[in-house]
Amino acid sequence: MPDPARDVRGGHPEQHEPGGGWGAGPYAAAAPRQPAAPQPRIAQTPPRIPGPRREFLEAFDEPEPRHGQDGPAAAPGGRATSTTAPGGPRPPGAPEAPGTGASGRGGSSAPDDVRDEAWERGGQDLPGGSGAFAGPAGRSGRPARADAPDGDGGDGDGGDDARGSGRVGRGRTLTGIAAAAVTTVLAVIVAGQVGDARQQSRAERAADASDRGADTASRSELRATPQTEPSRPAAEPPTYEQLMARQFPLDPAAKGVGAFTAVPGTDPAPGKGRKIRYRVDVEKGLALDGALFATAVQKTLNDDRSWAHGGAMTFERISTGMPDFVITLASPGTTGVWCAKSGLDTTIDNVSCDSASTDRVMINAYRWAQGAETFGPKAMHAYRQMLINHEVGHRLGHNHRICRTPGAPAPVMQQQTKSLEIDGVRCRPNPWVFPGG
Known part of the structure; x- marks a missing residue:
């Protein structure tokens, strides 16, 4: 049976964030959360800082380890698949939180093609009333955890967080290197164009001067050279x-x-x-x-x-x-x-x-x-x-x-x-x- 988390079109989800590359989509209101059974407070991970866009890192990221190596199998795009409901493990007998499922994208029950189509449209609500793209969870493609501070959505396990933080740092470094390389290339291109333009300008001026000189010479040949009389000594006053x-x-x-x-x-x-x-x-x-x-x-x-x-x-x-x-x-x-x-x-x-x-x-x-x-x-x-x-x-x-x-x-x-x-x-x-x- 195909894994829905690994069948995402393009290998990774599009990221919609205010001022980002894709813009802020018209998100629907998040589905109401069901009260969860009291859980022991665990150390909260700091809010995730949005990293560089995945398309800049795709060429530099190494393939994530599959399930059975370092952790759960990674879905295409570098996002681990987890069957654990957001907000931590569900106690026995507790009802499953709405909007969650095994897919890891909010648990929508819609078919893959419908979900993909909604994903391509920029994060509209999936069929069935899912609010997978609503609220702060839209920055990572996951629903918000109930116990996450400031409503930021967290990952299902700590291993995913560590890998995400590493990828963010490495991605920023690679992004800076790529940006510097692009800037250098552009500077070289612009300098070359400016140099070519200056050389062309000098060549044109030299050609114009040569034409003018030739024209002047031709006009000089047509004009008769004035005959100047030999200078005579100043006449002395008469004695x-x-x-x-x-x-x-x-x-x-x-x-x-x-x-x-x-x-x-x-x-x-x-x-x-x-x-x-x-x-x-x-x-x-x-x-x-x-x-x-x-x-x-x-x-x-x-x-x-x-x-x-x-x-x-x-x-x-x-x-x-x-x-x-x-x-x-x-x-x-x-x-x-x-x-x-x-x-x-x-x-x-x-x-x-x-x-x-x-x-x-x-x-x-x-x-x-x-x-x-x-x-x-x-x-x-x-x-x-x-x-x-x-x-x-x-x-x-x-x-x-x-x-x-x-x-x-x-x-x-x-x-x-x-x-x-x-x-x-x-x-x-x-x-x-x-x-x-």
């Missing part, structure tokens, strides 16, 4: 001699505002002769370099070929105080006005003058900028030297002179701006008082 050799644009009929400004700074007298102080003024708004003009005056007057020859005198430029005379660079119109103050007409040939009735020696800016035909454009430096020496010579008291020897250097006091030939005698242009040094 004094170079500036003095140049012509500057200026209108021969230009007329300025008639106001003047002194060129700042001083040039001390270089010689030991009689010191003559002078100031250099430039008409305001005149588009000529006043500093260049002042330098030319200082160099020319203190040259040994000029009026300072032999240490007779020395010239010093000042910008403040009382000078002996004022050399003034002015427009043709303004020059004419100041020369007229001394009875001189400079408008006919657009020439310069020494306005003796004033303190100004007037230098016509047009002649300073353009020169004269007698010297030509290639002798601008020499012409400017002659212009300074001639007009300052008038201030020093020298009158006009003419050339007497054909081909000789014209005297510096000759009106070389107008002509180099006088009375049929032609002379060479000459800027110096003592041309032979």
Whole structure:
């Protein structure tokens, strides 16, 4: 005859508990207990702590010993079969407690297939009014013992309790090991996936960079390389001699505002002769370099070929105080006005003058900028030297002179701006008082 306790489907009962894997089933009220005959109190076993779900332990549990080895035969699923009624041995003549039987699952008289079907439905009451799954006994699949504390159901004998406690400890250990193994495997898998994702991301970025580089290179090939001119050294400022050799644009009929400004700074007298102080003024708004003009005056007057020859005198430029005379660079119109103050007409040939009735020696800016035909454009430096020496010579008291020897250097006091030939005698242009040094 088959043992009902060993014919349970799946080898072990499903466990229904609050918050467990199967959830709390809609249990029916437990069948009323019949008062049992007074029994001597025995040592109560502590309440059983629900262990891990059987499906986690099934792969690790060793088969339980059969009846005749260490105890009663174990039913499939590791639950021993006992014919002892819950709550201890029944005294002789005492009535059997309701809901108990030889099956060990509450003693339901329902057939095995009906009980199994009810078991699979999650612990509904078995046919026949059995309350095998009601109350706290649902945690272990057994009915509650009448003398168990707090209504917890106990096993029929102490051997089953010992084996259950051992299985609980061992099951928890194995469950922890299994959980750790699963966690490790998951961590390895996730780490591998993350590493693969990073490698793929790096590969994609490298591919994108390569594509961009190739695209840039292809675009660079299409563009013409700009031709850069070789760097040239910074141009040095022109020297004094170079500036003095140049012509500057200026209108021969230009007329300025008639106001003047002194060129700042001083040039001390270089010689030991009689010191003559002078100031250099430039008409305001005149588009000529006043500093260049002042330098030319200082160099020319203190040259040994000029009026300072032999240490007779020395010239010093000042910008403040009382000078002996004022050399003034002015427009043709303004020059004419100041020369007229001394009875001189400079408008006919657009020439310069020494306005003796004033303190100004007037230098016509047009002649300073353009020169004269007698010297030509290639002798601008020499012409400017002659212009300074001639007009300052008038201030020093020298009158006009003419050339007497054909081909000789014209005297510096000759009106070389107008002509180099006088009375049929032609002379060479000459800027110096003592041309032979």
